[in-house]
Amino acid sequence: MIAEIGHAAVILALLFAIVQAIVPMIGAQKGWANWMQLAVPTAIIQFVLVLISFSALTYAFVVSDFSLQLVAANSHSDKPMLYKITGVWGNHEGSLLLWNLILVLFGAMVAMFGRNLPPALKARVLSVQAMIGVAFLLFLLFTSNPFIRLENPPFNGNGLNPMLQDPGLAFHPPFLYLGYVGLSMAFSFAIAALIEGRVDAAWARWVRPWTLMAWMFLTLGIALGSWWAYYELGWGGWWFWDPVENSSFMPWLVATALLHSAIVVEKRDTLKAWTVLLAILAFSFSLIGTFIVRSGVLTSVHAFANDPKRGMFILVILAIAIGGGLTLYALRANQLKSNAVFSTLSRESGLVLNNLLLSVAAAVVFIGTIWPLVTEMFLDRKISVGAPFFDAAFTPFMVVIAMVLPIGSILSWKRAKIRKTMQPLWGVMALSVALGAFVWSQDTGGRMLAPIGLTLAAWVVLGAMADLGSRAKIFKVSARETLRRLRNLPRSDWGKAVAHAGFGLLIFGISAITAWEIEDIRAVEIGAPYSVGGYEFTLNSIGEFDGPNYIAVRGEVAVTKGNQSFFLYPEKRNFIVEGTPTTEAAINSTLSRDVYIVIGDRQPDGKWTVRTYIKPFVAWIWLGIIITSLGGLISLTDRRYRVAAPSRKTTRAAAVPAE
Amino acid sequence: MKKLLILLLILSTPVFAVEPDEILDDPVLEERAREISTELRCLVCRNENIDESNSGLARDLRLLVRERLVEGDSDEETIQYIVDRYNEYVLLKPRFTGSNILLWLSGPLLMLLGGVLALAFVRGKTRETQVEALSEDEENRLNALLNK
Numbered sequence: 001m002i003a004e005i006g007h008a009a010v011i012l013a014l015l016f017a018i019v020q021a022i023v024p025m026i027g028a029q030k031g032w033a034n035w036m037q038l039a040v041p042t043a044i045i046q047f048v049l050v051l052i053s054f055s056a057l058t059y060a061f062v063v064s065d066f067s068l069q070l071v072a073a074n075s076h077s078d079k080p081m082l083y084k085i086t087g088v089w090g091n092h093e094g095s096l097l098l099w100n101l102i103l104v105l106f107g108a109m110v111a112m113f114g115r116n117l118p119p120a121l122k123a124r125v126l127s128v129q130a131m132i133g134v135a136f137l138l139f140l141l142f143t144s145n146p147f148i149r150l151e152n153p154p155f156n157g158n159g160l161n162p163m164l165q166d167p168g169l170a171f172h173p174p175f176l177y178l179g180y181v182g183l184s185m186a187f188s189f190a191i192a193a194l195i196e197g198r199v200d201a202a203w204a205r206w207v208r209p210w211t212l213m214a215w216m217f218l219t220l221g222i223a224l225g226s227w228w229a230y231y232e233l234g235w236g237g238w239w240f241w242d243p244v245e246n247s248s249f250m251p252w253l254v255a256t257a258l259l260h261s262a263i264v265v266e267k268r269d270t271l272k273a274w275t276v277l278l279a280i281l282a283f284s285f286s287l288i289g290t291f292i293v294r295s296g297v298l299t300s301v302h303a304f305a306n307d308p309k310r311g312m313f314i315l316v317i318l319a320i321a322i323g324g325g326l327t328l329y330a331l332r333a334n335q336l337k338s339n340a341v342f343s344t345l346s347r348e349s350g351l352v353l354n355n356l357l358l359s360v361a362a363a364v365v366f367i368g369t370i371w372p373l374v375t376e377m378f379l380d381r382k383i384s385v386g387a388p389f390f391d392a393a394f395t396p397f398m399v400v401i402a403m404v405l406p407i408g409s410i411l412s413w414k415r416a417k418i419r420k421t422m423q424p425l426w427g428v429m430a431l432s433v434a435l436g437a438f439v440w441s442q443d444t445g446g447r448m449l450a451p452i453g454l455t456l457a458a459w460v461v462l463g464a465m466a467d468l469g470s471r472a473k474i475f476k477v478s479a480r481e482t483l484r485r486l487r488n489l490p491r492s493d494w495g496k497a498v499a500h501a502g503f504g505l506l507i508f509g510i511s512a513i514t515a516w517e518i519e520d521i522r523a524v525e526i527g528a529p530y531s532v533g534g535y536e537f538t539l540n541s542i543g544e545f546d547g548p549n550y551i552a553v554r555g556e557v558a559v560t561k562g563n564q565s566f567f568l569y570p571e572k573r574n575f576i577v578e579g580t581p582t583t584e585a586a587i588n589s590t591l592s593r594d595v596y597i598v599i600g601d602r603q604p605d606g607k608w609t610v611r612t613y614i615k616p617f618v619a620w621i622w623l624g625i626i627i628t629s630l631g632g633l634i635s636l637t638d639r640r641y642r643v644a645a646p647s648r649k650t651t652r653a654a655a656v657p658a659e
Numbered sequence: 660m661k662k663l664l665i666l667l668l669i670l671s672t673p674v675f676a677v678e679p680d681e682i683l684d685d686p687v688l689e690e691r692a693r694e695i696s697t698e699l700r701c702l703v704c705r706n707e708n709i710d711e712s713n714s715g716l717a718r719d720l721r722l723l724v725r726e727r728l729v730e731g732d733s734d735e736e737t738i739q740y741i742v743d744r745y746n747e748y749v750l751l752k753p754r755f756t757g758s759n760i761l762l763w764l765s766g767p768l769l770m771l772l773g774g775v776l777a778l779a780f781v782r783g784k785t786r787e788t789q790v791e792a793l794s795e796d797e798e799n800r801l802n803a804l805l806n807k
Contacts (some may be wrong), residue, residue, distance in 0.1 A: 362767075
């Protein structure tokens with residue numbers, strides 16, 4: 001019964017979405033206030049309905065209602081409660097329902113908190129949002145209905161893929177979807193602006209917080225996925241350039257570009273057409289990402305859905321959304337001219353360069369990801385494009401970004417003077433180069449990666465500090481005055497510095513792990529010590545261990561170095577229901593290094609295969625990403641978004657006709 | 660009974676990526692083998708290289724790479740040997756030939772194109788600073804206003 005309520009709620013939500021897609025749009029065109037206002041209650045009702053539906057499905061998973069096909073196929077009564085709940089979105093149908101839930105959540109948020117939006121813009125934004133909703137609710141109902149009943153319910157379910165029974169991966173999809181779907185807000189705002197034919201500073205100020213929020217979640221979602229791969233897949237890699245990873249990374253790159261270009265629109269009222277294009281592209285890449293993952297068109301580790309009907313459906317949604325968006329853009333973009341002027345050396349130019357680098361980098365990832373498909377379909381040439389290509393083709397862009405970032409972010413608006421800009425940065429540059437030179441002199445291996453990487457990392461981190469310092473007139477006024485100025489800096493300035501510093505720390509982590517990792521593979525006799533990278537390891541024992549729904553073989557490894565010593569317990573798990581094994585690496589993590597051990601098979605002579613890694617500074621990869629998204633959060637709390645000042649200047653509204 | 664069950668389970672699990680018995684005694688040769696392995700695709704896996712994969716085929720390929728290196732092949736010769744048998748699909752780093760040239764040059768070309776467009780945009784923005792002189796018509800109207 002409860003499942004039927006959930007099913008009915010989705011159908012009702014679809015009806016409300018259809019109404020919301022049509023009525024407010026007509027209202028906005030005709031200037032009928034009550035038609036426009038209809039979008040607010042329908043958006044809220046839609047959210048309530050999809051929430052009811054999602055709760056119904058969650059309930060079915062919690063009570064293990066195996067009369068639902070989805071529950072029977074993806075759950076099991078012995079599964080721990082956490083994974084019963086996260087199992088709701090650990091499958092295609094449920095994850096799509098979550099997608100829809102987040103979509104209507106964002107719509108409802110605009111309806112409730114967007115009081116200061118001009119009524120016509122708000123109506124159009126919610127209408128576009130509802131169009132996306134119609135498409136995805138139809139997709140859910142016609143190809144991926146989670147509420148289908150089984151005539152003869154099985155006694156128990158098939159269980160959940162053991163890889164997904166893990167906290168890191170359990171919360172990876174919701175974050176990723178908050179990011180993907182959050183970008184639909186930027187898309188809806190862009191389409192609404194194109195229909196209105198008007199983009200101004202106020203528009204940018206409304207779009208930026210939504211984009212910022214989506215970007216933060218996307219950043220954290222990608223980080224969670226990377227972290228999961230690091231500890232779960234068993235060799236401690238953190239990025240594989242897998243098509244599915246790429247499909248979350250492309251919208252991230254475009255969203256990052258969008259965040260930066262929206263600043264230019266807001267502060268300087270220029271770069272408008274480009275920003276609207278980026279908003280369309282960011283969500284387009286989210287859709288492409290959804291398509292790649294859901295259709296299984298590019299085979300990869302994650303693709304657990306493989307149904308051409310679904311692929312075709314998403315392709316149609318993709319064609320309408322991207323094709324429609326870009327067509328509208330082509331028709332209307334020329335109305336988005338601006339008269340702002342700036343010199344070649346200015347913050348504006350710096351941000352143009354930022355956008356250029358990020359967009360081309362995103363394009364390279366995109367081309368690399370679809371290239372095997374293109375050559376196979378059109379040239380009958382079956383090739384692979386993997387990590388070595390992306391490392392070579394993508395990394396240079398990040399290196400250039402790191403090189404120009406501290407300079408670009410300190411340039412003044414409109415017209416900058418090179419001497420004044422560089423003045424706070426010379427010291428930072430000298431320090432970073434000195435650090436790199438020191439590392440180079442110490443590293444006898446002669447690899448250039450570590451010195452260059454560390455120079456860049458220091459340059460970006462210290463550059464962010466120098467930015468704050470120069471804003472606070474450090475060394476020019478008294479220390480107390482500097483502190484006062486630092487306190488009074490806008491949150492957005494702090495957010496910017498923190499986010500940039502996080503990026504620098506990420507560079508540090510990546511360079512350190514790539515240059516200095518130590519790996520050891522050997523057959524180990526129980527009780528016989530061996531040493532790796534200055535640590536002494538002893539496999540004390542191998543025992544069996546019963547988990548809630550798996551049996552594990554667990555080793556106890558004693559690790560000592562000087563006076564520090566600890567135990568690690570690497571495991572191999574066998575999930576009884578699913579019958580698949582997973583490796584559970586044992587990791588001792590500190591800020592300066594991870595000790596990472598994986599246990600393998602028993603050899604015929606009684607020894608055990610053990611992989612031991614010393615991974616220097618690897619934690620800084622995720623720390624850097626978390627700090628970067630923290631910067632986004634700080635920026636989001638900036639006064640200008642809270643005070644809700646953005647009201648359009650009436651003069652402008654009068655001067656430019658809406659249609 | 661349970662012990663036996665576990666033992667069976669363990670034995671049925673797939674073999675590990677790079678096993679200790681595969682590793683060559685010569686560390687330089689082994690290092691080269693690992694480098695090559697990261698550039699070769701495990702053909703039965705989804706986007707995994709043979710160095711990380713624990714499939715049987717990946718192991719065979721790893722052993723083959725080492726065999727060639729021990730025989731005295733260069734890195735290129737070893738890779739060519741594998742490509743001859745498994746097609747260029749095995750390469751995770753596509754070769755700079757034919758249509759792949761476009762793939763490899765996509766970044767630099769787009770950067771060039773985007774750079775020219777961006778520069779034109781920025782230049783356009785600076786040029787607008789120079790206020791154009793009044794046209795003859797405007798000059799006359801201004802004079803008319805001033806002399807009123």
